[in-house]
Amino acid sequence: MAVPVLTGRRRRGSMARRQRMGLLFVAPAVLLVLGMFVLPIIVTAVMSFYDWSLLGERRFVGLANYRRLTGDDSFWHSLGFTTVYTVIVTAALLVVGFALASAVRHRRRGVGLLRTAFVMPVVIGFATASYLTLWLLDDRIGIVPDLLRRTGLADGNVSVFSSYPSALTVVVLLVVWKTVGLTMLLLMTGMQAISKDFYEAAQVDGARRIRVFFSITLPLLRPTVGLVLILTVIGSYLAFDQFFILTQGGPDNSTIPVVYLIYRAGFIDFNLGYSAAMSIALMVILLILTSIQLLLVRTREDS
Amino acid sequence: MTSLEPATTAAAESATPPRRRTGRPEWLPAVPFYAVCGLLALLFVAPVAWLVVSSFKSSAEFAQSPPTLLPTTWSLENYRRLLDAGLWQNVTNSLIVTAGTVVAASTLSVLAGYGFARFRFPGKGVLFLIVLSTLMIPFQSIVPSLYVILDALQLTNSRLGLVLVYTVFALPFGIFTMRAAFAAVPPAIEEAAIVDGAGSLSALRRVLLPIVTPGVATVALYAFFTAWNEFLAALIFTTRQQQYTLPVVLANLQTGAGGTLNWGVLETGAVFAALPCIAIFLILQRYYVAGLTGGAVKG
Known part of the structure; x- marks a missing residue:
């Protein structure tokens, strides 16, 4: 440089x-x-x-913490859960982000307002957004269960946090709502940086829109998509606030991300040594993931 | 309110003829476009708007089932109860911690950005790499030792402790942004000032700082949102309610004083936490967007 x-x-x-x-x-x-x-x-x-x-x-105690870690079912379960969560969130953010970015990338009357609306939740804290969600989804006073009952989509109790699939769905929806504005902005900026010549050439050739997206937009956006991937994957592996506040790890400890486990070990069970061993494991995993993604983006860019 | 348009692309687009640059028809005709996008935008904005409106219900009405759309009687009860419960202390904590982080992160980022962009000194590459590595290794994975270190320095339950932690969070992005901002300024500008006898620091202050103000605004905004919204560190490094920042005191309200949760008070607390961010974003969004997307284009 x-x-x-x-x-x-x-x-x-x-x-x-x-x-x-x-x-x-x-x-x-x-x-x-x-x-x-x-x-x-x-x-x-x-x-x-x-x-x-x-x-x-x-x-x-030497390697005792690490030996305990390799045999700790709750750690492996948590790692698996965090990975599943990361994959779902990343896919959802990319799909919704691409849709929103395509909608607001061109200048059009009112498009600025739309962008502002989509980005606004990004600046709210995850904790704050979680308290908001908690209220909207409350079985007794929440608007969402109320609407579900009124439209006949549900009757009786709507307790979203009592089953694993619905608890995870709610958290994913919250995360998409809160962060997709950022994904949209990054993708939109990347799209706007693509030379118009490509699109004009495609138009002359009579290419269809879907084809244009997969043959021009997506390949030329690789660096941007790479950046979005890295940001999303790291962010998701570090999820904490929304689980601490919304699911509190439940039901049956099925929604405990790794950082939550680190927090529990260190500051609920008072075992900082074990907490540190898990931290190191998380650090190594993230370094590997980031390096792989960086390599992928690099080599594709070069070839 | 400024329109949400990254400064960089705004400049690029104004250089090209205004209408139909691609020569392609709009991908969706007006009516379905505005119908779909309008609904979507509502989905993003309505929850927060409804939260704010609902905070003016009485505590009883807030906890009513089924919920009312608008307050039947407008009331400040939730706000009064919240402040009676001592929320001012926590708002003050959040304000002090956030202000401290914004000032420290901006100042250190400007100095370091200037140093990295304009000077050649031994160890520069290594030092910059160390700063950047903070982007790769998340703070969440050093929480146990950070607690031990802060505890040894008697910086737990301390606003200064949180300011230090949050400043380190904000620094990599800040230094990266400011280095790019200084690098974009032609060196001739400050050379002239230095030839006129000004020192490096005064050249920075009088000549360069006014030029890189947009970059400083981006860094300050980023630091603001980080410090105001951060949850995990505040949860761990403060253990007394008088020291809690807003997000953490809400967790306390969620558990409920005496076992009963007052929904109106909890959600009004969420209004306190959300509104400053939204207000600042609406006023300064140009800098926020330019800063976030600037790095993306350059790669």
């Missing part, structure tokens, strides 16, 4: 001194990142080899 740098032939010594001042400018940010991010990574790794209680007692 080309970085413009002040270079002068004269006064080379004072120039070098001036260049070194850059270190002063980046120092505060870098020190904070080192202290509050790099150091914690190292400490997490160290903690994972300890039986480390939240209350302070610690004892070196």
Whole structure:
């Protein structure tokens, strides 16, 4: 990457001194990142080899936490659930995001307002949106169960969080509602950056719209789709707020994402050492996933 | 209210002839287009709008079954109860933590962005890589040790502790954005100032800062939303109600004081948490969108 740098032939010594001042400018940010991010990574790794209680007692136990992890059904179940959730959310976001982006990518009267409406939920917090959902879906006072009963789609109790499929569906709908605006914006910007010549050529050839989408738009959007994929996959693997507030892990502990498990182990069961081992596992999984996705985007771009 | 149009594409589009640039007919005729999109837009906006309207019901009406569409009598009962329950303290916490994060993240991002874009110093590549790596490794996976470190520094149950954590969240995006913003400014502009005898810092302050203001606005907005909405860290690093930020105190309301949940109060709390974000987004959306999509185009 080309970085413009002040270079002068004269006064080379004072120039070098001036260049070194850059270190002063980046120092505060870098020190904070080192202290509050790099150091914690190292400490997490160290903690994972300890039986480390939240209350302070610690004892070196070697690989015991990791051995426990490999045999821990709740961890593997949680990992499986998080993966299923991630796949569904990612697919839903891409499909809905593409639909919305295609609808509002061109200039048209009122399109700005539509974009604003679709993006608005993105700025609301996940916790806040979850409290909103909780109310809308409440069996007694919520509008959604009320409407379902009125239209005859349901009768009696509508308790969405008492079964795994409906609980997961609700969370996915909430996540799509809250974040698809961002997906739409990224895809839309990518679409607008595609040269019009491609579309004109396709039109001259008489290509159909579906064909144009799969032969022109999608291939040329690969970098953007890659970015969306990485953002969505990482975001979904880190889901916490919506499950903590809406499903509280239920029913029967079937909706516990990994971060929820890390939270429980460390701050409910007071076992920071085990919590740290799970954290390291999550870190490794995410690094692998991101690297794979980056590689996919890269090689496709090059070929 | 500005229209939601990324600044970059707005410029690109104005350079081309205005109508029918593709020469293709609109993909959907007007009536179905506006019918479908209008309904969809309603789906995105209505829940929040209805939440705000409903917060003016009495607590009893809010918990009524089946729900009423509009308040039969408009009442501030939920707001009064919420404030009686001490919500001001939590609103203040959220405001202080958010303001601190916005100021710290913007300042550090401007300085570091300037340093990375304009200077050549030993270790620069490695340092930038370290900053970027924070994007790859999520904060959620360092929570256990972050707690131990903050605890050792006596920064749990502390607004300063949260500001530090949130600033680190916001820094990678901030530094990335500001580095790009400074790199886009021709070096000649500040060279002139430096030849005139100004130091690097004063060149930055007087000459460069006004030019990169849109970038700073993007970083500040991002920091605002991060700090105002963050839940997990606030849940873990604060354990006393007086120290809770808004999202966490709502979790407390959800459990209900004395075992009974007051829906009106809980959802009015959600209004407090949601409205500032929406207001700021509507006013400054141009910067928000430009910042988020800017990175996407450049790749």
